[in-house]
Amino acid sequence: IPGFPIVLHGASSVPQNFVDEINSLGGKLPDAVGIPEEQLRKAASLAVCKINIDSDIRLALTAGIRRVMTNQPEVFDPRTYLTVARDEVRKMVVHKIVNVLGSANTL
Secondary structure, eight states, X not given: OTTOOEEETTOOOOOHHHHHHHHHTTOXXXXXXXXXXXXXXXXXXXXXXXXXXXXXXXXXXXXXXXXXXXXXXTOOOHHHHHHHHHHHHHHHHHHIIIIISOOTTOO
């Protein structure tokens, strides 16, 4: 349908590095899979105008928190573990914007 926006709901790629890290730190996400980033990149170059990546964001956040809680069990200040988690989210979102969605420097 020309001019009609297409949205991909549930289109997270579910980065395996975050799934593996979460599982190695006590998580239980044995069957977590997503859409390959190559397919999302192709969709973004066509008529798709919105790709939801919330699961990827939550995986990055959770991996960062679990890493701090496992490696530094004495830490209980959320400013410490949320700083690491926020950095993981930022890196993942920048990667998606630049390398997957192709929307760097666009409005």
